[in-house]
Amino acid sequence: MRKKIVAGNWKMNKTYSEAVPLMYEIKDLLFKSSKSESVIKIIAPPYLYIHDFHETSKGLKNLFIGAQNCAYEESGAYTGEISASMIKSVGANYIIIGHSERRSYYKETHEDLKKKTDITLKHGLTPIFCIGETKEKRESNEHFNVVEAQITDSLFHLSAEEFKKIVLAYEPVWAIGTGLTASSAQAQEMHHFIRSLIEKKYGSGVSSDISILYGGSCNEKNAAELFACPDVDGGLIGGAALKAKEFVEIIHSFPK
Numbered sequence: 533m534r535k536k537i538v539a540g541n542w543k544m545n546k547t548y549s550e551a552v553p554l555m556y557e558i559k560d561l562l563f564k565s566s567k568s569e570s571v572i573k574i575i576a577p578p579y580l581y582i583h584d585f586h587e588t589s590k591g592l593k594n595l596f597i598g599a600q601n602c603a604y605e606e607s608g609a610y611t612g613e614i615s616a617s618m619i620k621s622v623g624a625n626y627i628i629i630g631h632s633e634r635r636s637y638y639k640e641t642h643e644d645l646k647k648k649t650d651i652t653l654k655h656g657l658t659p660i661f662c663i664g665e666t667k668e669k670r671e672s673n674e675h676f677n678v679v680e681a682q683i684t685d686s687l688f689h690l691s692a693e694e695f696k697k698i699v700l701a702y703e704p705v706w707a708i709g710t711g712l713t714a715s716s717a718q719a720q721e722m723h724h725f726i727r728s729l730i731e732k733k734y735g736s737g738v739s740s741d742i743s744i745l746y747g748g749s750c751n752e753k754n755a756a757e758l759f760a761c762p763d764v765d766g767g768l769i770g771g772a773a774l775k776a777k778e779f780v781e782i783i784h785s786f787p788k
C-alpha cells in the first residue's frame with residue numbers, strides 16, 4: 533500500500549540542548565493532532581540523537597526515527613563510520629541514502645549507494661533513496677536522463693520484493709535550501725516519470741505501491757499544492773523540519 537510520508541532531515545543542525553526540546557515540541561504538537569495519525573512521520577536527526585529521539589517517539593502512532601547516512605561496510609576498521617546495524621540497534625527504522633549533499637560533497641557514487649541500499653535492506657531498515665538533477669542538467673534538458681541513471685544504476689539490481697520496501701525522494705538539487713521550489717507541474721511530471729520507469733522494470737503492482745516524496749524548499753505554504761499531485765506521496769523536508777509548528781503544518785497538508 534502506498535503510504536503518505538513526511539520526513540524531516542535535520543542535516544548537521546542543532547546541538548543536543550537545542551535538539552531535545554525541539555523533538556518534544558514536535559511530539560506534543562503531533563499528540564494534539566488526530567489529522568496526522570495516518571501519516572508516517574520520520575525525523576532524521578544527527579546520529580548522536582537517534583537513541584534519545586527513539587525513546588521520545590514511543591507512544592505516538594506512526595512516528596519513526598531515521599539516520600541521514602550509513603556506511604556500506606558491515607563493520608570493522610573504518611574510523612568515523614556508522615554502520616546500518618548500529619543505526620538499527622539504537623532504534624531507527626529508516627536511512628536516507630544518496631542525498632545530493634552526500635553525492636556532491638563526499639563524492640558518493642552510484643556503486644556506493646547501491647551498497648548502502650543493500651546493507652540497509654539487509655538489516656531490515658527502509659532506505660529513503662534520494663535522486664534529483666542539478667540546475668545545469670535541468671537547463672540542458674537532461675534531468676530525466678540523470679534521474680533514470682541514478683535509479684537504474686543503484687536500485688535496479690534489486691528484486692521486486694526488495695524494491696517494494698524502498699521509499700524514493702525526488703529532490704532537485706536547485707531547489708534544496710534555495711527557496712526555489714519545483715512547481716507542482718514539474719514535480720508531478722518527474723514523479724510520474726519515475727513511477728513509469730518502475731512500472732517498466734517491476735510492473736504496475738510495485739510501481740503503484742511505491743511512495744515517492746518531494747524535497748527541495750518544501751514548506752507549510754507550498755506543501756498542500758505539491759501533495760495534491762497524484763504521484764507525490766509526501767515530502768522530505770530540510771529547513772522547515774527544524775521548526776516544530778511549520779513541520780507539523782506540512783504533515784497536515786495532505787488532501788482530505
Ligand code: 13P
Nearest residue numbers: 541708709748749770771
Ligand atoms: P530544504 O527543505 O531545506 O530545501 O532541504 C531539502 C532537503 O535537502 C531534504 O533532504
